[in-house]
Amino acid sequence: MGEYNRVLDEGVREQVARGAFFMPFDGYDTGGFYDEMFEADGSPRASARLLFERISSVGDTELRRYQQAAEQALFRMGITFNVYGDEAGTEKIFPFDIIPRIVPAEEWTQIDRGLRQRVHALNLFIDDIYHDQKILNDGVIPRYLIFSAKSFRKACLGLKPPRGTWCHITGTDLVRHNDGKYYILEDNLRCPSGVSYVLENREIMKRTFPQIFDRSNVRPVGDYPSHLLRMLQKIAPAGIADPTVAVLTPGIHNSAYFEHSFLAKFMGVELVEGRDLVVMNGYVMMRTTKGFQRVDVIYRRVDDDFLDPLTFRADSMLGVPGLMDVYRHGRVALANAPGTGIADDKVIYAYVPEIIKYYLGDDAILPNVPTHVCWDDAERLHVIENLDKFVVKAANESGGYGMLVGPQSTAEQRDNFKAAITAHPRNYIAQPTLALSRVPVIVDDHLEGRHVDLRPYILYGEEIFVLPGGLTRVALKKDSLVVNSSQGGGSKDTWVLSC
Amino acid sequence: MLSRLADSLYWMSRYVERAENVARFIDVNTWLSLDLPAGYQEQWSPLISTTGDDALFAKHYPDASKRNVIRFLTFDTRNPNSIFSAITAARENARLARQYITLETWEQINRFYLAIQNGARLASRGFEPGQDFFSDVMNASHLFLGTLYATMSHNEGWHFCRLGRLIERADKTSRILDTKYYLLLPSIDSIGTPYDDIMWAAVLRSTSALEMYRKRFQQISPDRIVEFLVLDREFPRAIHYCVVSAEGSLHAISGAPIRTFSNPAEQHLGRLCAELNYIQVGEIINRGLHEFLDDIQVRLNMVGDAIENAFFALQPVPVLPQYQAGSDA
DSSP: OOHHHHHHHHHHHHHHHHHHOOOOOTTTTTTOOOOOSBBBTOOOOGGGGGHHHHHHHHHHHHHHHOOOOOOOHHHHHOOEEETTSTTTTTTEOEEEEEEEEOOOOOHHHHHHHHHHHHHHHHHHHHHHHHHHHHHTTSSOOOOHHHOOOTTOOGGGOOOOOOOOOOOOOOOEEEEEEETTTTTEEEEEOOOOOOHHHHHHHHHHHHHHHGGTTTTOOBOOOOHHHHHHHHHHHSSSSSOSSSEEEEOOOOTTTTTHHHHHHHHHHHHHHHEEOGGGGGTTTTTEEEEEETTTEEEEEEEEEEHHHHHOTSOOOOTOOSOOOTTHHHHHTTTTTSSSSTTGGGGGHHHHHTTHHHHHHHHHOOOOOSOOOEETTTTTHHHHHHHHHHTTTTTETTTTTTTOSSEEEEEOOOOOHHHHHHHEEEEEEEEEEEEOOOOOOOOEEEETEEEEEEEEEOOOEESSSSSEESEEESSEEHHHHHHHHOOGHHHHHHEEEEEEEEO | OHHHHHHHHHHHHHHHHHHHHHHHHHHHHHHHHHHSTTTOOOOOHHHHHHOOOOOOHOOOOOOOHHHHHHHHHHTOOTTTTTTHHHHHHHHHHHHHHTTTOOOOHHHHHHHHHHHHHHHHHHHHHOOOOOHHHHHHHHHHHHHHHHHHHEEEEEEEEHHHHHHHHHHHHHHHHHHHHHHHHHHHTOOGGGGTSHHHHHHHHHHHHHHTTTHHHHHOOSSOOOOHHHHIIIOOOOOSSSSHHHHHHHHHHHHHHHHHOOTTTSOOOOOOHHHHHHHHHHHHHHHHHHHHHHHHHHHHHHHHHHHHHHHHIIOOOOOOOOOOHHHHHTTOO
């Protein structure tokens, strides 16, 4: 075997010396899916031609070497997450594939417009729900759907967040279907994570594969922390010239801890845990080496439920007792505002096109995935009869949990879902199974297509900012449609082109 | 600066220093054993005494063979003071302070950890760490120190790092001197033999002090060695140097002038400095070196506790009743 490898190595070296490479794309098959890099006939798309030529000219040996270098760099930089339930001290890197995913300039223009429109409308919706409830009074959305939503917060009724902005940071999930169109899959208005990987993926690519950027017209993403900080400073309580900003993390054992410390580091602000904060004399204070110091803005990465045990869950150890009272008095700003989760409920999601129409008078620029709501009797019957064709989702779960993928399900799983839907129709929605678009990823010594989604990040302070980039999550398992990192997903650098 | 963050920086530094000292002890003992005449018993148990973990060691190992002692001090996760445990703790603290320390510092400590972890994996398959390994550990510690020094602003956080390191180092120097002195002094019959000289030289080597000592005193003599390691003002591993520099950092943090105090940590440390400023080696020997060093360790612990209370453990303040009212859910 050793002899065999030696001979193989020499063979490769010889070929490299002669300039005869194995072509990494040889035998690449788009498999009848929309491929982000190739046309249906197998030729590279116009936007991807330069990238295709660069990768082809490197050869598969070099390509694998870059891939390994990237993985080593991730370990060395300690960009890892703890593996739950595994033996102590086991850390893994979030799998990363060095072939970038390209978003052409004209497609991005449309995504950018669509996201601005959507976030604008959703923010008006949340503010309305916690104040006048016009949209309910006008009968556009049944009142019962709001009050039965797990993420509806009674404690937020009448709250007036600074500048009327509720969803300061949004991480919308988009997918592209076989028809070549982008669809909105989820809005993620609570604590969307992953933006640190957008920045780190770009960093790793620059470290390991710098020549690939040459003349590629990739829009930079590195200024995200500056935009985030500016937005957080803008929402500070009135009259504070130099507000103290802090990132609130559940702590080192949270799987997104790396991101929390990353964002605090690059904004140059404090990273605090609940136990570092205390409410005193009507203000939120942090414990410092020089005594207590006031905090004005908190970018909280702790869910609503755990923010303040006096208002929400009494058993929370992660929050700050009394925080909500300070917030209500306008003496601290929270991003995102508590209560935004109402728009994340998957049943409410189904109404977003109507929400956009109601508040802005326009049609949605980016369409929803067609969604059946099971609380409606006719739709429920249709869903239950066709369970093997639909993806069924629980209204208030995320991370790929509480989901039935009909075409890949067993009769037993379908029976369980049927029973659950019948018992709690309000809790379920159904969508057609989408053929997510694919991108090439490195598999051993060649490239294969894998399904992806796209999560861009949107900031909303005074005005709306959409980061020209995003997290491309890729389902690394062959034929899998689930891109979540908890279910074997990885990520890629995402190139939004400037022209 | 956030109290919890200061705490992490202080301990990150202390643990790296601790790992370096353990590597140093083992390295010198290995080196020393090569010079011993045939039939002379190798001394490995004193190494356990320097970290004060005799009881724990006895619980898990039948005898203090070289192999057992090295394993216990290097990769044993049951020993909180092993190199592996110390570097794991240092990295955990660095993770907690990651947003504050520089990328270079973080990467250095992360690499340090990955290297030790790799060593531990190899050790479980029979690898026995030798001098290369221990000198790598010492180098990694110096690299960490240098990265910290060269990339981080010399601000409050940096002073907490320095404080942790110097207090740990003063403690370790006192312990190694105590153990070696106690072991070496009774062998009166070997006084004047080449081994006496070699043994004492080993004490200096284990604190990297041999060359600097030679420049100051040339001839090896126990009293001079005590004087050098306890009272020297310029040698960076001498107890006196460590506490005076630690005092500088403590006052840089609080802003109080030296020779005054604004908290119990400064008070205890100031007293210790004052004593070392004016005591002479003869007085130390007359009082009994062991008693003297023991007293220093106790006082360093008091300083450590006082730092904890003054900076890290700000007492929780209850939510005032008027702000508890009005929660509506």
